[in-house]
Amino acid sequence: KNEVEQSPQNLTAQEGEFITINCSYSVGISALHWLQQHPGGGIVSLFMLSSGKKKHGRLIATINIQEKHSSLHITASHPRDSAVYICAVRLVYGQNFVFGPGTRLSVLP
Amino acid sequence: DAGVIQSPRHEVTEMGQEVTLRCKPISGHDYLFWYRQTMMRGLELLIYFNNNVPIDDSGMPEDRFSAKMPNASFSTLKIQPSEPRDSAVYFCASSFGKGISRDTEAFFGQGTRLTVV
Numbered sequence: 001k002n003e004v005e006q007s008p009q010n011l012t013a014q015e016g017e018f019i020t021i022n023c024s025y026s027v028g029i030s031a032l033h034w035l036q037q038h039p040g041g042g043i044v045s046l047f048m049l050s051s052g053k054k055k056h057g058r059l060i061a062t063i064n065i066q067e068k069h070s071s072l073h074i075t076a077s078h079p080r081d082s083a084v085y086i087c088a089v090r091l092v093y094g095q096n097f098v099f100g101p102g103t104r105l106s107v108l109p
Numbered sequence: 110d111a112g113v114i115q116s117p118r119h120e121v122t123e124m125g126q127e128v129t130l131r132c133k134p135i136s137g138h139d140y141l142f143w144y145r146q147t148m149m150r151g152l153e154l155l156i157y158f159n160n161n162v163p164i165d166d167s168g169m170p171e172d173r174f175s176a177k178m179p180n181a182s183f184s185t186l187k188i189q190p191s192e193p194r195d196s197a198v199y200f201c202a203s204s205f206g207k208g209i210s211r212d213t214e215a216f217f218g219q220g221t222r223l224t225v226v
Contacts, residue, residue, distance in 0.1 A: 043217040
């Protein structure tokens with residue numbers, strides 16, 4: 001069993017739809033990182049959170065430490081949101097990250 | 110700051126040749142990570158440094174891979190000799206982890222796409 005799992009693996013949505021991407025993990029963590037990787041390959045940090053909820057523009061990230069689960073929500077989705085979204089957890093000991101397999105999102109106009 | 114800078118962006122080399130990837134972390138960051146991304150395995154940690162000292166190199170595939178960080182502003186990842194299965198995108202990332210909250214992001218470079226033929 002992978003330490004970090006994401007669902008769905010692939011997601012296609014129509015422009016304007018509300019999108020949820022889920023991340024679950026099985027190890028003790030100190031923080032969870034949501035990353036975005038565009039088709040060009042660059043990786044951009046979206047959120048780092050260790051509890052509760054964070055919001056930035058149309059993006060919202062939540063984490064439930066007890067349930068070992070995090071969600072990334074995109075409101076009013078747009079074709080430019082099309083990317084791979086990667087969940088990464090920082091282990092309790094050390095500064096390393098363990099990555100999920102990613103969720104490939106396509107938003108159609 | 111210009112962010113994490115990696116060079117080259119693309120590298121094509123023949124099997125058996127030595128390859129050196131370079132990374133300049135964000136100034137002031139004390140952690141530097143080397144990751145490899147492939148279609149089959151996704152993102153994997155190769156090695157990371159804290160204050161220029163290697164902390165965890167358990168992800169380095171084999172002796173053909175070596176990494177150095179001679180100072181706080183420069184790191185290299187070397188593959189010698191290279192093999193076709195080393196073809197991947199190699200990312201460098203840096204973060205600041207000294208004595209602050211746990212919410213410390215890692216900032217990634219643009220990656221080096223390595224193709225070994």
